[in-house]
Amino acid sequence: MSKEDNRFTARASRYARVGTNVGAVAARYAGQRMLGIEQDRNKSARDLALALGGLKGPIMKVAQLLSTIPEALPKEYARELAQLQSQAPPMGPAFVRRRMNAELGRDWQRRYQSFEPASAASASLGQVHRAVHPDGRRLACKLQYPDMQSAVEADLNQLKLVFQLHARMDPGIDTKEIFAEISSRLREELDYDLEARHTRLYASIFTDEPLIRVPEVIPELSTGRLLTMTWLDGEPLLDFKQGSLEDRNRIARAMFRAWWYPFSHHGVIHGDPHLGNYTVFLEDGRPAGINLLDYGCIRTFSPRFVQGVVNLYQGLLAGDRDRIVAAYEEWGFSGLSDELIEGLTVWAGFIYGPLLDDRERTIADATTPGEYGRREMMHVRRVLKEKGPVTVPREFVFMDRAAIGLGGVFLHLDAKLNWYQLFNDTIEDFNLDVVAARQQSAFAASDVPLPV
Numbered sequence: 169m170s171k172e173d174n175r176f177t178a179r180a181s182r183y184a185r186v187g188t189n190v191g192a193v194a195a196r197y198a199g200q201r202m203l204g205i206e207q208d209r210n211k212s213a214r215d216l217a218l219a220l221g222g223l224k225g226p227i228m229k230v231a232q233l234l235s236t237i238p239e240a241l242p243k244e245y246a247r248e249l250a251q252l253q254s255q256a257p258p259m260g261p262a263f264v265r266r267r268m269n270a271e272l273g274r275d276w277q278r279r280y281q282s283f284e285p286a287s288a289a290s291a292s293l294g295q296v297h298r299a300v301h302p303d304g305r306r307l308a309c310k311l312q313y314p315d316m317q318s319a320v321e322a323d324l325n326q327l328k329l330v331f332q333l334h335a336r337m338d339p340g341i342d343t344k345e346i347f348a349e350i351s352s353r354l355r356e357e358l359d360y361d362l363e364a365r366h367t368r369l370y371a372s373i374f375t376d377e378p379l380i381r382v383p384e385v386i387p388e389l390s391t392g393r394l395l396t397m398t399w400l401d402g403e404p405l406l407d408f409k410q411g412s413l414e415d416r417n418r419i420a421r422a423m424f425r426a427w428w429y430p431f432s433h434h435g436v437i438h439g440d441p442h443l444g445n446y447t448v449f450l451e452d453g454r455p456a457g458i459n460l461l462d463y464g465c466i467r468t469f470s471p472r473f474v475q476g477v478v479n480l481y482q483g484l485l486a487g488d489r490d491r492i493v494a495a496y497e498e499w500g501f502s503g504l505s506d507e508l509i510e511g512l513t514v515w516a517g518f519i520y521g522p523l524l525d526d527r528e529r530t531i532a533d534a535t536t537p538g539e540y541g542r543r544e545m546m547h548v549r550r551v552l553k554e555k556g557p558v559t560v561p562r563e564f565v566f567m568d569r570a571a572i573g574l575g576g577v578f579l580h581l582d583a584k585l586n587w588y589q590l591f592n593d594t595i596e597d598f599n600l601d602v603v604a605a606r607q608q609s610a611f612a613a614s615d616v617p618l619p620v
Contacts, residue, residue: 258295259313261285267311271394279389283309289444293320293357293464298399306399307386308461312360320354340552342559349562353439357464360395362616366463367397369614370438373430379422379457381449400459402447408455409580415455419448420583421590422458427574428594435474435607435619439566440465441573443580467566468611468619471604472498477567478598481591484513484520492516500561508558511551518544519571522587529587531578 259267264285268276277283280299287295294312301307313319327350331343356362364385371382381400389396408415423446430436438445438460445462448455476498483491493509501512517524522531552558611618 258287258290259311263314264297264311267314268394271311271391272389280307291444291462294393299396301386301389307389308383308397308399309389310360310395310397312358312393317358320358324351324354340554340556340558342557344559345562346560346565349565352562353465353467353566356466359392360390361392363463363466364390364395365614365616366466367395369434369436369466369610369616370430370460370463372610372614373434373436374426374460377425377429379418380426381457381459383459383461400447400449400461402449402459405443405446405448405458405577406580408448409582411455413584416581416583417585419455419458420578420581420585423574423577424585424587424590425594426458426460427570428591431469432474432478432594432598433603433606434610435469435471435603437467437469437566437570438463438465439467439570441570441577443577446577465566467563467570468607468616469563469567470619471600471607473500473563474603475598475600478595480516481520481523481595484516485524500563501558504558505555507551507555511548511555512558514544514551515548519568519575522575523591524588526588527586528584530582530584531575531587 264287268283272279279302281302281304283299284297286297288298288308289296293316294310297309297311299307299309324347328347331347335343364387367382367385371384374380374382383397383400386396386398405419408419423441426446427438427441430438440462442462445460447459447461449457449459476495479491479498480495483489483495489509492513493504496504496509496512504512522529522533525533608618610616
């Protein structure tokens with residue numbers, strides 16, 4: 169039996185053990201409820217986190233995502249899960265050699281001028297190695313961990329158990345569409361060929377944009393589980409937290425454009441605005457823009473959904489309830505009562521708030537970063553618990569996650585900008601047919617499938 173077989177056996181054993189532990193938590197909760205025993209949600213949350221604590225793979229990314237959606241999980245569960253690690257242990261040199269043999273053949277080292285066996289960075293699904301192309305270009309080689317397809321499917325099974333447990337707690341949200349959306353995106357993240365196409369799509373979108381750099385994919389050194397790109401020099405975004413307001417604003421402007429421009433013009437978003445997915449490039453020692461580094465979690469939308477987002481914004485701006493409700497329906501919400509409409513509008517007002525305010529301001533404005541969104545989240549939780557459940561459309565999941573994550577970046581930077589002006593410049597002359605035409609052209613050129 170090879171070391172990799174051993175690794176797979178150990179992984180399978182670990183997931184089986186964790187699945188048993190999660191099932192035990194669910195069974196204990198169900199038994200207590202059936203017997204009328206009062207539930208201690210904090211203890212149940214700690215038990216669940218302990219059951220999942222052996223996993224350092226995709227489910228941790230999922231836990232962080234769910235913490236941004238009101239009532240997707242009980243707040244106690246979201247808090248405990250968000251504290252778990254999101255990174256898998258890195259592969260050692262022996263595993264790296266075996267993986268590279270499998271992807272590029274036994275002579276793979278001859279295809280690089282040099283290749284560093286120690287990883288430069290690691291994430292939930294793979295790790296990045298520095299290398300040099302025979303022509304001298306510096307490269308980033310993203311190599312997927314072994315057995316990740318099994319890991320993802322096992323994690324999704326655990327997530328299903330968590331949702332089943334939550335369903336017994338009088339939830340405010342029906343999670344079946346959330347589960348379907350997360351499952352699709354996680355499975356897509358395993359496909360590095362698709363990620364390469366998404367990278368080329370973003371490169372075409374930002375060809376003439378000086379604030380944003382996208383790596384170039386090296387197709388002859390890439391496979392479905394190995395993605396080789398040009399290396400982009402940059403500094404961690406958080407290194408600039410104490411920089412001048414001018415520098416912080418320039419970075420925030422680039423981040424805003426990197427997210428909202430592709431959405432409003434091509435119906436596509438970068439669905440994982442994690443701080444590690446961006447670096448800041450310098451010119452003359454000053455921040456000049458950002459490098460967009462990771463395209464594993466890209467979400468595409470129909471032009472009609474983009475229209476719904478614009479309509480919701482304009483309805484909120486005008487205080488037009490009918491237009492707001494029509495926008496929710498365009499998003500895919502249905503059967504909403506007046507109370508649920510009110511709750512969703514509180515949340516929409518929080519997400520859109522800085523974009524509705526025509527003045528220079530920070531994202532949090534008068535509130536402290538730690539309190540940002542807390543009041544709105546608690547209000548929406550209460551409405552959903554009392555008047556739900558509501559079925560959240562699939563498209564909402566990563567739209568909400570990305571918007572919250574982007575706001576978190578602006579909070580870290582403490583940027584002060586006219587977000588209203590930035591957004592209105594982005595959607596100026598918005599036209600559904602034009603977006604559809606742009607999307608078809610750009611997606612066809614990059615060989616990216618159109619949204620269904």
